[in-house]
Amino acid sequence: MFFLKDLPTPAMTSKYARFFAPVEPEQIVGVLADLRRASLTIRRLEAYFRENDFSLLRFLILIIIDREPEKEALQFSEIVEKVDVSKPVVTRTIKSLLEDDLLMLRCEGSDKRMKMYALSKEGRSRLESLFPGYFKLLGDAAEGESS
Amino acid sequence: MFFLKDLPTPAMTSKYARFFAPVEPEQIVGVLADLRRASLTIRRLEAYFRENDFSLLRFLILIIIDREPEKEALQFSEIVEKVDVSKPVVTRTIKSLLEDDLLMLRCEGSDKRMKMYALSKEGRSRLESLFPGYFKLLGDAAEGESS
DNA sequence: CCCATTTAGTTATCATGATAACTAATGGAG
DNA sequence: CTCCATTAGTTATCATGATAACTAAATGGG
Incomplete structure (x- = not known):
């Protein structure tokens, strides 16, 4: 800031x-x-x-998983790459999202170190409930910019 | 961020x-x-x-005091107003600047609650040593914007 | 003049970013 | 197959932002 x-x-x-x-x-x-x-x-x-008892980072993590075209689950390290934040912060934030049942852990794949995360039903609806306010603020910012 | x-x-x-x-x-x-x-x-x-063992906020506080045309010392609350950061953070940051002898406390005035701060000689030279890199980065950002 | 309210600044505590160092699983050279 | 280097993610700790609640000084109505 x-x-x-x-x-x-x-x-x-x-x-x-x-x-x-x-x-x-x-x-x-x-x-x-x-x-x-x-x-x-x-x-x-x-x-x-x-x-709304949320945080920008929690929101961005959810949207990053949601907006992926094909995959419905993303690997931890993919999330870290897309959100430009350190791994420990992503670990902590994902933990809180799991605790709130907004994300689900998908331990598929042969590599037992890998962790995949998918949105839960609550996660998706929470995300959608936050969209209007989020895009409203972005729209306001766009207006302020041109003026 | x-x-x-x-x-x-x-x-x-x-x-x-x-x-x-x-x-x-x-x-x-x-x-x-x-x-x-x-x-x-x-x-x-x-x-x-x-x-450079400094911080953006420490720098901004110094520049805010330095750039004032007439006054050579600023009151705590004036600093808080100009730097858009909470009072406790300003308290903490000023304390560290005092410890490094970059600021000086000026307890003049009748109101014994008020605290005025001025740049020390070291404070001013430290500030000036940081200018080139600071403005370089701002200049780079200006370029990046137009491209 | 006295007490209640306001104002100036600080202390205590929390939230959320970072880095360094760690554990556990994988994989490749010999 | 074994062992060492690499990769995936976590833990520990620190830095720096915030809010709430505090202390001390000033001010003003009665």
Whole structure:
């Protein structure tokens, strides 16, 4: 998250310009504005999921499994690859999803180390119940961007 | 941070389109791309400061004090307002900056609750030593955006 | 002037990200 | 077949964000 509330004023950027020349001040300010805008959107998403006793990461893991075209179960390491988060965090989050019966462990395959996870019925309906608010926030962000 | 590595394919968005209509799929995908891009930039910034035994928040607090035109010391609550982070986190971070002698406490004023903080000489030079890498990353992000 | 309320900042505790080091299963060289 | 290196996932611990509840100082109505 990028926490600077106020973007630098022109007076400030000119004070620091010697550090970033030849990049134009407007470019620097533009990037800062983008970082700030994205951080606020992410914050709103996190608040939305928290209000619904969920988390962005839990949601992303469910959607990643759901959106796969052919497979109906995904391997742990595939999930780790698609969600750009460290393995221990995925382990912990999947554990909580299992405890809530939103995911099911599928121990098929010859390799006894591998773990496959599929959405449960509750998992899928929970996911769908979260879609409207999620896409609403993304839509709002899209609007805010053009304005 | 937004962790989804792969943006949804057209096949995926059409699967979910009923949840976000009438917003156009390209808009949703566009916002997701922006969130992802910003998250990666923030990650690079955090990695940069970590490599330099610093943190993005520590840096932002220093720059906020430095960039104020007239005042050479800022009040705790002013810092909290400008950096969009909770008070306890600011307390903790300022404490670490004091321990490293990068900030100085200025207990002036009649209100004995108030605390004012100013950059020390080391604080200012530390800040300046971090500028080039910081603005380099912002410049890179600006380039990546236009491409 | 006194007590209740407000304001400034801190402490305690939790949530969720990371890295390092671990266990258990696999697989390939000899 | 045996043993060592590799791969899959977990455990332990830390870093840094949050909220709630706290202490101490200021303020204002009676």
